Amino acid sequence: MRLIEVTPHEIVALKPAGLASELPRDPAADSLVRRLAGQGYSGVRLVHRLDAPTCGLMLVARSAEAAAHYAREIAAHRWHKWYVAQISFSPRKAGQLVGAHKSYLKVDGRSVRVVRAGGKPS
Numbered sequence: 001m002r003l004i005e006v007t008p009h010e011i012v013a014l015k016p017a018g019l020a021s022e023l024p025r026d027p028a029a030d031s032l033v034r035r036l037a038g039q040g041y042s043g044v045r046l047v048h049r050l051d052a053p054t055c056g057l058m059l060v061a062r063s064a065e066a067a068a069h070y071a072r073e074i075a076a077h078r079w080h081k082w083y084v085a086q087i088s089f090s091p092r093k094a095g096q097l098v099g100a101h102k103s104y105l106k107v108d109g110r111s112v113r114v115v116r117a118g119g120k121p122s
Contacts, residue, residue, distance in 0.1 A: 001035050009066040010059055011041060017055040018110055022046055032058060047071065048079075053112045085114070 001019065005012040013032060015021065020031040036044050044060045045067040061067035073079060087094055104119030105112050 001032060003039075004057065007062075009063065010061055010070075011036065011044065013058050013060060015050055015055060015058050017053055020052045021049040021058065032060070036060065048074070051107065051112070053107060053110050087114075 001016060002014040003011060004014055013036070015032050019035075020029065021033070023029075023031050023033050033044060033046065036042075041060075041062065044062055045064065047059050047061050047067060047070040050056050050058060059070065061070055104115050104117060104121055106115045106119035
């Protein structure tokens with residue numbers, strides 16, 4: 001995990017693939033929240049989540065007020081999610097995939113793969 005920005009109200013962290021966002025049921029398991037607490041940022045609140053197999057930027061609120069602010073922003077549809085996938089296709093084939101396509105992601109253990117059906121819409 002790498003901290004990108006820390007303000008009095010929020011933390012922007014780069015969550016690596018394979019790390020859970022929130023505290024799992026197992027008290028000994030690793031997570032972004034646990035790592036932040038280990039660096040002295042206790043009481044943080046997740047505003048959104050990324051699945052454990054996914055890496056990416058996460059915005060973490062440092063107070064209840066900041067978490068409420070971001071919850072209102074999300075509810076008002078002011079946030080836009082962007083996903084970037086690493087694929088093993090030729091540039092020509094990859095170009096055919098760009099655009100308003102609907103794909104599905106299927107989680108297999110700690111990895112995720114694109115499927116035609118039977119996964120989470122994305």
